[in-house]
Amino acid sequence: MTTSPIGRIGRETDRVDGPLKAAGGARYAADHQPEGLLHAHLVQATVGRGSVRRVDVSRAEAAPGVVAVFTPFRPLPLNPPSPQQSGENYSALQDTAVRFRGQVIGLVVADTPERARDAAALVSADYAVTPSRTSLADGSPGVAQGVVQKLADGVPSIDAALAASPVTVTTSVSQHAQHHIAMEPHATTAVWVDDHLTVYTGAQAPQRAAATIAARLGVDPAKVRVLCRYTGGGFGQRSPVWNEALLCAAAARALGRPVKVVLSREQVFTAIGHRGAVRQTIRLGADTDGRLLALSHESDGELPAAGGWQMMPGRDTSAVMYRTPNIRIDQRLVTLDTPPTWSMRAPAEAPGMFALETAMDELSVRTGVDPVELRLRNHATEDPVEGRPFSSKHLEECYRVGAERFGWSGRRARPRSRTDGDWLVGTGMASAIYPAWRQSATARVRFGDDGRVTVSSATSDLGTGSFTVLAVVGADELGVPVGSVDAEVGDSALPPGGVGAYGSSVTTSTVPAVQAACRAAVEALVRAAVENPRSPFAGLDPAAVRYRRGRVEARGRSVDFRTLLHAMGVPLVEAVGATDPNTTSPYRFHCFGAHFCEVRVHRLTGEPRVARFTSVFDVGRVVNAKAARSQLRGSIIWGVGHALLEADPIEPDGRFAAATMADYLVPVHADTPEIDVHWLDHPDPHISEFGARGLGEIGLVSVAAAIGNAVFDATGTRVHDLPITLDKLL
Amino acid sequence: MTQHEGITRRGLLGMVGTAAAAATVPLGGGSAAAQPDTGEVTVRMTVNGTATSLTADPRVTLLDAVRERLGLTGTKKGCDRGQCGACTVHVDGRRVVSCLTLLATLDGASVTTIEGLADGDRPHPLQRAFVDQDGLQCGFCTPGQIMSAAAVIAEGRARTDDEIREQMSGNICRCSAYPGILAAIRQARTEMR
Known part of the structure; x- marks a missing residue:
């Protein structure tokens, strides 16, 4: 180091x-208890699309301790979001439209949290319901978001380049919606003193959050302060300001008392954005030695009508990863009536690299070229589309060091050839890439x-x-x-x-x-x-x-x-x-990594378990080895969830099928393999004098592919639709 | 509504592992007294060594009672359904998820939260170990992890890495600091012997 x-x-x-x-x-957003505090609870729409015709608040208003009930018919005033900002494209309670199941249609304020929650359950609404669009498959192909393409001289199309390739691989993969599950449910405590507002709420960008709250409430930005000294995880979902914080601040203003709103865990699944579902197809063309001649990456990502994060999984993955003379990236979006999407740790890179690195493993199987050797043969020193060099790239060293630490060299490339008792044993690897930016x-x-x-x-x-x-x-x-x-x-x-x-x-x-x-x-x-x-x-x-x-x-x-x-x-x-970073740099800034893992699949039950993981990263200079190791290990464990556990399918009526922590599974302690994390010591000479490139997300990228590739090695079964659950291995 | 009697019972409680022996502080015993006028119940219990009397709605959970009524916000609400473990505290020396424990059932009980784990200014060995081994990141699940770990060690169920992993699997850490948590429990296990 x-x-x-x-x-x-x-x-x-x-x-x-x-x-x-x-x-x-350490005090988090919900731990603040100012004098005179009132407690609020959200009311959410129970239909997938349509409009609210009537809301009956009479029982809620008569319930003990209730101070106020706000609905679309008795709204708290909020300005609409800026059209320049991505994210939800409406303000809660400002109209009667229902855009997705779980949209906020009411806020109940009472003197205790129990009374607010119970009164919220007494609010009933009548809806005019229209059918929801919820199937990504039915909506595909979606609307293209600008195709990135580079073809060699004389090549008319990517299809022609693929057709002319001696070896081709087509890999179609899919994954459902995923949730961040930051351990702290979203919470806001809003306190007005005269015309100054203090908001305790977890925010990944405190100043941007304060500016957003000021704009949406129509107050002077200089009079809004956001405090979030301690925040219980973000992973992307605390980048924007969601309706709960805006309504809380507006209610505190309307009632002249501090108000706190704490979302129930179930409410977080729908009131706060998720990683959108996505379907992808990779087509690779190569010579018989595995050298890429053509790469096509197509994707159809969920984009809610209510707004959200745009899922673009090819841009920072296939468009930069390997050397190839012909490349085409076609990222499409499908409008659905689902809760808002939002960026979730390695938002596009985790799904994008699952697709690419699964396809590369299939190419390895087809050509008989070892997976590490295949990647070395396709190593890029500049990005394949723009031809710009990387600022600092030591990925080949990652492969070498990782293979050595893991003990890759003795690997036999024969699926379902190793057993240990009732367990089928396999190994797999994958490359990782994540953009670095200042x-x-x-x-x-x-x-x-x-x-x-x-x-x-x-x-x-x-x-x-x-x-x-x-x-x-x-x-x-x-x-x-x-x-x-x-x-x-x-x-x-x-x-x-x-x-x-x-x-x-x-x-x-x-x-x-x-x-x-x-x-x-x-x-x-x-x-x-x-x-x-x-x-x-x-x-x-x-x-x-x-x-x-x-x-x-x-x-x-x-x-x-x-x-x-x-x-x-x-x-x-x-x-x-x-x-002020130099934005006109000739270089491409990216972090790199190589993952190696061993997976065991039970011969009789199909249960997949990750036994051990070795990952080597090239992330520039590291400030704190202890925290860096924790963050990288944590990302790899996230990848175990991506590969084996995490999915929230959506039902035709727009209801998430797994919107509780009992149904949406994230890795627990017993799911954690032995993890060996290592990083190289190469400060990036171009990104800054210091040379750090950041490491919060790279660790997650391609973990699911490495696990899927090891599952194939263990069982001979290739699972393309995540997560890899036991039923798919029987 | 809330009344702290301010009687220190720390001497009665001792270490976590032996807390069960001193758990039933004689404060009247029996079930919580119902208040016929309001439907509320009065519960007398010991919280972190301090005798405490609370009169509250019978729907109030131990979690909401310590957080909202006693101001002990170290105990966290991660799911309110017993699915995440962030709210773990000790009742009569046993680890419980306080979100699924009704206050009304705790008359005469002894409760220890994360705020009561240290020995005065001296952090508990687990609190030190979680820092030493970086067994935390955002810190939101940490109080629950530490309370569970203290009980797991006291129960003698932290003998091997696999046993620790299994016993600690009710406490979710989304930052996934699990390797550091495992190392912290190993470290503290030695110190707590």
Whole structure:
């Protein structure tokens, strides 16, 4: 690992927010209990499409403790969403249309959570129902979103290139809707003081959330503050502001009292976006040695009429992964009357690479070329569509190191040839890719007269380790112990320009800003030291004064910053640093990885179990080895869910079939294999001076393919429709 | 509605593993007293060593009681259906999901939440181990994980990795910090002997 001489970059650092979380002292959105608090509960539509004709609120209003019942006929005023923003395209309660089953059609406010919940159950609605469009298969092919195509000279079409290839493989895969299942159900506590609004709600982008709430409520953005110091997971679903937070803030305004709304777990499945269902077909053309001659990737993704995230699974996968002279990416969207979709960890890359890497395994079987060797033969040094080079790519090393750590070399490529008692044993591998991107970012660094340094940035820590990244980088840059640095995130009132915690981009984007802020704060400290008449360095030339490891030094005198601030009578010195990434880079920025796994399938029951996993990543520079390992391992476990467990099929009437945690299965402790995670030590020289590319999502990409490929090796059965459940292996 | 009597019973409780022995604090015993006028019930119990009396709607769960009425928000509501384990606390030394435990059934019981696990300012060995081994990320499931782990170790059901994995499978961690949780339980198991 890359380590700096005095700092902790790349080493094992305990999470700075760990002790408070382990003590139960970290306060999440629902843990705030302001004076005079009222409790709200959502009412959701029970039909899949149509309109609300009438809502009977009489029983709810008569129930004990009820303060107010809001419906489309007695709405809380909200502005419509900006057409420029993706996400839901309507505001709750502003019209009588029902766009999907589970849409919010009411809000009941009462004095206790139990009374609000019970009164919400007493609200009844009459609907005019129209048939729902819920079948992705029936709606396919959807509407094309712009085809990406590059053909070699003289090749008329991708079909012609495939037809001319000695070997072809066609692989069609599908997956149902998936849910984020962040452990903290969505919750909001809204408090108005005069015309200032404070909103406690989990937000991946606190400043963007505050701006959205202000716009939707029609208030001055300067008077809205979003606080989310601790947030119980995001995985994408806390990027936008959902109706529950808007209605909560509006109800608090209307009633003149603080209001809290906590979604039930079941409500989260429909009121908050999910990863849309998607069907994909990969067609590969190759020579008999497995060298790709043509690649076609077509997809049909769910796009709800109510709005949501656009599922584009070919763009950052097949369009960049392998060298091929002919390529065509056709991503289509199908309008359905389903709850809103939203980005979910490796939103398009996890499904996209499942398709591509399953097809590559089938090509390996067809050509008899070992899966690792096949990928080496098709290794790309530049992206196959635009021909731009990668900024830093060490994927071949990932394959080599991974194969060695896993013990791949002895593999026999004969499906259903290894058993251990009643278990069929197989191994599989897959390549991973995930785009790296830098947002412009801002950070503030403060020297305090208590001897502590505070590093702040208006991003969010969803369990992703940003608190610790800020502390470690600040400590490294200023040459002080990590323990003397406080980190602040999750507050929209911090200096403007904090990055959203999505796209695996917080570390990539924020570290350079923290470094810039540290340098600016040191400059400010030195300037104060020479300008303040009470300073021991007063009147010196700033060039003769230097900062080193928490001390200001000149002319043989060395004073720590705490003493200096006290001497000057100044409580703090601070500075803001901002970065604006070079957006005109000639390079493609991507993270890479190679997964290897062993799967066991029971001979009699078909039960698939992942036995062990080895993954090697090329993610640029790593700040905190401890948190990085956890995040990568956690992503791989997510991939076990993707492969074997997670699916929420939708019924013809628009009802999710598995919208509880008992029905929608995520990996539990006993589903966790032995996981060996390793990363290479190659800082990216082009993405920033620091060289981090981010690692929050790459670990999940292609895990499902590696598992599916191992299941094929174990059983001889290729499962194309996720999840790989035992019934498909009998 | 809420009344903290402020009597410290910590001395009676001792360590988690032996809490069961000292669990039934004599506070009147029997079932909760019904209040005929309001339909509410009065429950006297010990929470983290403090004798506590609550009068509440009989539908109130232990989870909502500690969070909303006692202000002990360390215990988390992840599903309210007994499906995720985030709300795990100890009742008379046993691990229970507090979302499926009605307050009205707890007259005379002794309840320990995450806030009552440390020994004063000294964190419980599991609380230290979860930090040492990075057995948490977002931290939302962590109180429940730690309360379950404390009971699993006390029950002697943390002997092997597979046994820990099985016994801890009622506590879902979507960040999937399971390898760190496993390592933390191994570490604390040694310290708690």
